Amino acid sequence: MHRQGFPPVVPGSRPLRIGIGGPVGSGKTALVAALCRALAGRVSLAVVTNDIYTTEDADFLRAAGVLDPDRIAAVQTGCCPHTAVRDDISGNLDAVEDLEAAHADLELVVIESGGDNLTMTFSRGLADVQLFVIDVSGGDKVPRKGGPGVTRSDLLVVNKTDLAPHVGADLSVMARDAERMRPGTPVLFLSLRGEPGAAPVTDWVLAQLAAWREGNTVPVADAALGGGPGGGQPVDTPAAAG
């Protein structure tokens, strides 16, 4: 017997669901806002935010004017942000299904987890594809610490590269460790301060969406990611592998 998820996922049959996870303060919400801005007018999307910063995050997105309030849903996680996106995804599934029912044109749902630690991953029952956001101010040792968030996410985003000189973080070390911890899967270096549009992440998201629309399973490797460091911030590291 070949077991499938419930319900079985048919690529392209419903909006693509992208999970964005990562530690507290790494820039998840700022990245979501940047994606909303970059995709506005091109992709019909909605956002589910998780956890105690829900109201603040939702307000942040509303204040940014990047998304209609009725396209933002909030989920409470009962003090367990990782449970809500991994072990018991009920609340998030309800929110996603309600958004899909309310917006027939929906193409993309972004699910932002509450801030957690390096072990956070999204269940494949909730997110078709997931990215994990860390930042350089946590120290350049974070990638080699590993953890499922770092090793198993489909895209690793290293944010706030502009702070690297100030916190003594060596981006080349982070790139080397990330490549070792997650060989063959992409890593993007980003500075939302320098490049509010988060162009490389947007390109990656659009590549996943294009594949999904054509009925292909995701994630897909994106050749466009091989072009150099992300975020418009020149750094002396190979920014992407995959």
Place this chain on the structure above:
Amino acid sequence: MGAGLLLLGDSRLPAGGHAHSGGLENAVARGEVHDLDTLTDFLLGRLYGTGAVQAAFAACAALAAGPYALDADGPWGELDTELDARTPSAPARASSRAQGRSLRRVARAAWPEEPWTALGVSPHHAVVLGAAASRARLDARGAAVLAATNTVNGPASAAVKLLSFDPIAVTVVLAEMAGHCDQVADEAAEAASTVMSDGDWDRLPAWSSPGLDMCAELHAREEVVHFAS
């Protein structure tokens, strides 16, 4: 009583329970629950109030579903209406239906041959719990035990998170609560048996829990909360 009881009673069942405190978060926020004694009072009140009602409805649903199949022609509409009438707080009704929706998703996946559509998309939690219990080969009393313990286990777990209680000390409280849960389940199963044979819905327990209704109403008005209820 078989493994089905443990399956459906497992706090790790992915049916949304972890995000509900059953009014405890608000009781904590207002200082009403602040130590193990006040937690015990809260849980006992919850068990003998809404817990007794939930247990009776779960038992009725188990009887209505039948031992081997979910009867699509069962009194699902009546159970839904009667439980609505016993849940005066709108946020409490919404919480019950949200958890029912999540549990129904799990039950449909586990027993896909059953006509779960008969219960509606967002049935009350106790009703779908009883139907699922039946499908897991539990009798009406088993369903009542599940519902009764569910009304105290969730808030107890939330108390560990919100008040940093020693989890072992909270387990001691729950151990003391087990006998009470059994008593509530016994009475619920008996009431359900009577009502399901004569159809006199008025005889189902209708204990009110005004304190919990207050918690539910105030919780829904809070701007930032950790739990959905």
